[in-house]
Amino acid sequence: MWKWLIKLASPQRFYEFSGKLIPWFNWSFLILCVAGLYYGLIVAPMDYQQGDSYRIMFVHVPAAWMSMFIYIVMAIAGGVGLIWRTKLSEIIAASSAPIGASFAFLALVTGSLWGKPMWGTWWIWDGRLTSELILFFLYIGVIALNNAIEDPRNAARASAVLALVGVVNIPIIHYSVEWWNTLHQGTTVMKMSGPSIHIDMLIPLLLMAVAFKLYYAAVLMMSARTELLERERNSSWVQEVISTARS
Incomplete structure (x- = not known):
């Protein structure tokens, strides 16, 4: 397993392997997204307190989860690149930042849309909302560092340090509803006693x-493959890929 991972870390092997996986991921995403939206917007019952307005949850909550998950992946990849100087790790960290920022922004926007009918306001300096906003700014900081420093290896080191420092914000987001008095709904899925959400909403x-x-x-x-081609443009395997694409 370890040898396979080391081989996969090779830019050429990653490029070839990822090219085979992307169509499977795309089609699987499309199928599950359509199914999730259908069951969430049509099949799931109306909430007895929030009515139909709660249905934004099916986008808001997964987006918030993804914003934290991607940040952890970015920080780990940045740390690996910082310690072992692996080019692929640096690329994965840099490529993750815009995607994670998009999910964080989506979580903030949908949370605001959900909060207006529930709380009577678009925004409140709630512990979870504020820490999620900080997470968005951390993503923007990583993106800015990657774009501001011309040398990609130096940019990767600087952004990795910021990403690793920002990891402390992840448990703050998760436990904010327990640590502070908040209007935000508490955890209903990831509980030791099991989910407290109805199965028709959980699915x-x-x-x-x-x-x-x-x-x-x-x-x-897709983003990492593009970046790999740019960084490895003078290597023989990239020239071979370009020749094959042209023929």
Whole structure:
């Protein structure tokens, strides 16, 4: 297994392997996303307190989960690149940042849309909302560092340090509803005693969560492949890829 992972870390092997996986991820994402939205928007019952307005949850909650998950992946990849100087790790970290920022932004926007009918306001400096906003700014900081420093290896080291420092915000987001008095709804899925959400609502929620992960994997691989071609443009295997594409 370890030898296989080392081989996969080779830019050429990753490029070839990811090219085969991307169509599978794309189609799986599309199928699960359609199924999740259908069950969430049509099949799932109306909430007895929130009515139909709660249905934005099927986008908001998976987006929030993904914003944290991608940040952890980005930080780990950045740390690996910082320690072992592996080019692929640096590329994965850099490619993850815009995707993670998009999910964080989506979580903030949908949360605001959900909060207006529930709380009577678009925004409140709630512990979870504020820490999620900080997460979005951390993503923007990583993206800015990657774009501001001309040398990609130096940019990767600087952004990795920021990403690793920002990891402390992840448990703050998760436990904020327990640590502080908050209007935000508490945890209903990831509980030691089991989910407290109705099964008809839980199924589409999980379908959307898996769909978003597949979307992330597909977009990450497409972005990483493009960056690999740019960084390795003078290598023989890239020249071979270009010749094959032209023929």
